[in-house]
Amino acid sequence: MQQVTRILLLVIMALIYTGCGNGEEREPADTRDEAPELTEFELEHGIGPVTERLDIGDLNVERARRGAEIFDLRCTACHRMDRRFVGPPLGEVTEARSPEFIINFILNPEEMTNRHPIGQALLQEYMTIMPYQNVSKEQAIEIVDFLRYYAETGEDLRD
Amino acid sequence: MAQKTTIWKITSLLLGLGLLAMIMYGCPSQTGMLDTRDAAQRVYVAPGEYDEYYAFFSGGYSGQLSVWGLPSARMLRNIPVFSQDPESGYGYSEETKPLLMTSYGFIPWDDSHHPDFSQTNGMPDGRWIFINGNNTPRVARIDLTTFETAEILELPNTGGNHASTFVTENTEYILGATRFSIPYEMDKDVPIDSYKENFDGSLSFIAVDPESGEMSMDFQIIMPPYHYDLGRAGKGPSADWAFFTTYNTEQAHTLLEIYASEFDKDYVVAVNWRKAQEYVREGRARTVPANYYHNLKDKNTGIASSTVHDEVLLLDPKDAPDMIYFLPTPKSPHGVDIDPTGEYIVAGGKLATVIPVHSFSRMIEAIENEAFEEVINGIPVLEYEATIAGEVENPGLGPLHTEFDGDGNAYTSVYISSEIVKWSLENFEVLDRIDAYYSIGHLMITGGDTPNPDRRYMVGLTKTSRDRFLPTGPKQLHPAQLYDISGDRMELLLDFPTIGEPHYAQAIKADIIRPNVKQIYDLDENKHPHAVMRPRDARVERDGNVVRVYMTNIRSHFTPDNIEGIRVGDEVYFHLTNIEQDWDMVHGFAIKGANSGEVLIAPGETKTIVWHPQRTGIYPFYCTAFCSALHQEMQGYVRVSAVGSDVPLTWRTGEE
Numbered sequence: 001m002q003q004v005t006r007i008l009l010l011v012i013m014a015l016i017y018t019g020c021g022n023g024e025e026r027e028p029a030d031t032r033d034e035a036p037e038l039t040e041f042e043l044e045h046g047i048g049p050v051t052e053r054l055d056i057g058d059l060n061v062e063r064a065r066r067g068a069e070i071f072d073l074r075c076t077a078c079h080r081m082d083r084r085f086v087g088p089p090l091g092e093v094t095e096a097r098s099p100e101f102i103i104n105f106i107l108n109p110e111e112m113t114n115r116h117p118i119g120q121a122l123l124q125e126y127m128t129i130m131p132y133q134n135v136s137k138e139q140a141i142e143i144v145d146f147l148r149y150y151a152e153t154g155e156d157l158r159d
Numbered sequence: 160m161a162q163k164t165t166i167w168k169i170t171s172l173l174l175g176l177g178l179l180a181m182i183m184y185g186c187p188s189q190t191g192m193l194d195t196r197d198a199a200q201r202v203y204v205a206p207g208e209y210d211e212y213y214a215f216f217s218g219g220y221s222g223q224l225s226v227w228g229l230p231s232a233r234m235l236r237n238i239p240v241f242s243q244d245p246e247s248g249y250g251y252s253e254e255t256k257p258l259l260m261t262s263y264g265f266i267p268w269d270d271s272h273h274p275d276f277s278q279t280n281g282m283p284d285g286r287w288i289f290i291n292g293n294n295t296p297r298v299a300r301i302d303l304t305t306f307e308t309a310e311i312l313e314l315p316n317t318g319g320n321h322a323s324t325f326v327t328e329n330t331e332y333i334l335g336a337t338r339f340s341i342p343y344e345m346d347k348d349v350p351i352d353s354y355k356e357n358f359d360g361s362l363s364f365i366a367v368d369p370e371s372g373e374m375s376m377d378f379q380i381i382m383p384p385y386h387y388d389l390g391r392a393g394k395g396p397s398a399d400w401a402f403f404t405t406y407n408t409e410q411a412h413t414l415l416e417i418y419a420s421e422f423d424k425d426y427v428v429a430v431n432w433r434k435a436q437e438y439v440r441e442g443r444a445r446t447v448p449a450n451y452y453h454n455l456k457d458k459n460t461g462i463a464s465s466t467v468h469d470e471v472l473l474l475d476p477k478d479a480p481d482m483i484y485f486l487p488t489p490k491s492p493h494g495v496d497i498d499p500t501g502e503y504i505v506a507g508g509k510l511a512t513v514i515p516v517h518s519f520s521r522m523i524e525a526i527e528n529e530a531f532e533e534v535i536n537g538i539p540v541l542e543y544e545a546t547i548a549g550e551v552e553n554p555g556l557g558p559l560h561t562e563f564d565g566d567g568n569a570y571t572s573v574y575i576s577s578e579i580v581k582w583s584l585e586n587f588e589v590l591d592r593i594d595a596y597y598s599i600g601h602l603m604i605t606g607g608d609t610p611n612p613d614r615r616y617m618v619g620l621t622k623t624s625r626d627r628f629l630p631t632g633p634k635q636l637h638p639a640q641l642y643d644i645s646g647d648r649m650e651l652l653l654d655f656p657t658i659g660e661p662h663y664a665q666a667i668k669a670d671i672i673r674p675n676v677k678q679i680y681d682l683d684e685n686k687h688p689h690a691v692m693r694p695r696d697a698r699v700e701r702d703g704n705v706v707r708v709y710m711t712n713i714r715s716h717f718t719p720d721n722i723e724g725i726r727v728g729d730e731v732y733f734h735l736t737n738i739e740q741d742w743d744m745v746h747g748f749a750i751k752g753a754n755s756g757e758v759l760i761a762p763g764e765t766k767t768i769v770w771h772p773q774r775t776g777i778y779p780f781y782c783t784a785f786c787s788a789l790h791q792e793m794q795g796y797v798r799v800s801a802v803g804s805d806v807p808l809t810w811r812t813g814e815e
Contacts, residue, residue: 073682077694077713077738085813086716128789131714134679134740 067146221659747783
């Protein structure tokens with residue numbers, strides 16, 4: 001629609017110019033960027049800085065403890081473990097999603113919401129885009145361990 | 160694709176401008192439309208692209224400092240400095256209120272005139288920009304990583320700090336001076352007509368800590384009761400010197416319009432500040448009573464606090480020989496400007512028929528030869544002929560200020576005849592002149608008052624716009640004009656309205672500042688004593704009638720957002736921490752009936768606003784910055800009960 005308006009405007013301008021006898025021909029440029037389709041990896045593990053499987057290894061309790069602190073600071077404004085709050089409950093998220101998916105979502109929430117089908121579905125349900133919280137990749141891995149620990153033991157390391 | 164987009168946008172803009180020009184002036188065959196298109200092209204910065212320069216315009220009576228991109232003249236920011244700003248809460252929030260404290264109390268306004276950058280080896284280093292407040296004499300430092308006012312220092316025993324904030328080659332000193340002579344002695348009560356006996360001038364030298372930028376009043380020099388108008392630090396060979404203009408050497412105290420314009424010559428004051436500093440370190444300065452505030456924002460807490468000083472070091476030229484000289488200069492000179500080589504001292508004799516140009520090397524010779532006309536209060540007056548290098552003839556009526564392009568050309572603003580005159584530093588002859596719209600004050604060249612200016616753009620800061628824009632009533636904004644000075648002739652590119660009354664401006668290559676600009680305040684570095692880092696710490700505390708609300712904001716809710724147990728007569732402090740860590744994700748806070756304005760809270764920052772509820776009832780509060788799709792939902796309620804009510808103090812967010 002915007003494109004049509006632009007072309008119309010251009011035509012009107014061109015007509016007025018040619019009325020003065022020095023009209024120029026100009027090709028309207030196509031300005032739309034087409035988003036590339038998501039890869040198999042992106043569909044499964046999310047869009048973001050993580051583009052291949054990470055070998056984060058087994059659950060590491062020390063890492064999970066650090067993750068609990070970061071989770072407390074950066075995530076609890078909107079997330080609870082056992083129930084819906086501003087965002088979805090996270091108690092079982094590690095069973096549904098891969099670590100890479102969760103990390104990409106933390107590090108790249110805007111694009112995950114705009115372009116990933118799961119992000120788009122979450123936006124439909126929760127009506128809000130998760131804020132980027134300037135969490136590092138290492139910290140995101142620690143958050144994954146905090147969530148894995150909870151999923152496996154039922155124990156919340158923040159308590 | 161991006162390039163195609165740009166071409167399309169440029170094409171559309173040019174066609175649009177062309178169309179507009181044609182509608183107004185007819186077909187291009189009959190007019191100079193190509194020139195307009197050419198000018199438009201030279202100032203066009205495509206959407207998403209950046210300007211080449213940051214320009215900082217003083218706000219004059221707005222008390223602010225506005226930031227512009229050049230050459231597009233897009234406004235980037237308006238920094239509150241000496242004035243309260245209801246938009247951001249500057250001067251309303253508890254953190255920023257101390258910045259506006261003075262020995263005369265809380266002064267939420269001033270008249271900001273002359274910005275100048277911190278310098279390293281004579282070149283702006285992009286760390287800080289300083290600006291003066293003329294009315295209740297002050298100097299401010301703005302941090303260029305955050306574009307926020309970080310510090311304000313009051314000048315003691317000074318009447319109008321106008322010749323400020325000119326900065327020396329390595330930011331050793333910021334200059335200050337008394338514009339309106341007053342008795343130097345603090346709070347002295349004398350008849351106004353005892354001016355000649357009781358009034359004094361003074362010059363101030365404000366030291367700057369090279370690491371922190373923190374300012375301190377190092378020393379002042381007592382001077383004869385003239386008016387000290389503008390200043391400049393020297394460069395290269397003259398780097399150890401500071402220069403000031405004087406007017407009212409007649410020492411009038413009424414109807415200065417007539418009585419301060421009687422003498423053919425006033426003076427340029429040349430001060431060897433390095434020698435003055437040595438004298439002060441040797442102990443030749445006296446400690447005298449003073450009363451002035453120093454307000455500094457703590458980097459870690461973001462909270463400003465004030466220190467009050469009660470004395471200052473004063474140097475008398477009678478006790479400090481070979482330090483300070485008068486150069487006779489026609490007539491009531493305004494600007495004093497030093498060329499990029501540091502050799503020429505150009506005065507804008509606003510009532511003179513010529514532009515006098517003094518030579519620094521001849522001045523030094525004249526001092527060595529003791530070519531003195533007389534000595535006033537220990538200050539030798541040099542012979543005019545001994546220091547003058549040349550006079551620019553026919554400069555127009557009312558020359559004020561001069562800037563330089565580094566290629567041997569000078570550009571002087573001329574107020575009465577409303578023009579800019581370009582002249583040669585080789586033969587002092589006029590090369591070109593161009594109209595200013597209208598009544599030009601200062602002018603500014605990109606790269607500025609340095610040994611190495613960029614001969615690219617010049618901005619004229621004019622005093623009245625009259626018919627230049629769509630009219631907006633009897634009062635209109637002050638305009639500025641952008642000129643291209645890269646060729647032989649000056650060319651007008653753009654005419655645009657500004658904020659307040661810009662007196663002077665500075666422009667710096669964007670690359671010097673841009674890489675250091677902060678995107679967020681790091682929450683981990685937030686040491687504000689009332690910050691809350693995580694929603695679980697959000698709470699409300701009562702201590703007598705003082706209630707403190709520790710609240711977090713994040714898209715799109717406050718924690719807590721329901722508060723009960725507040726009573727009429729309470730003093731309620733809302734301490735808001737924006738726990739976002741994403742660039743430009745700002746939240747605001749306002750509550751019904753608050754007589755202190757709103758606050759805007761940058762990501763990672765803590766800001767405080769105080770509220771005195773006067774009546775019982777339910778008070779909505781909300782986020783004033785459109786932060787997200789659910790911004791309208793970002794709100795809460797406070798319940799205010801009667802004095803002595805037993806409603807318990809409670810708070811919550813959601814069902815928890």
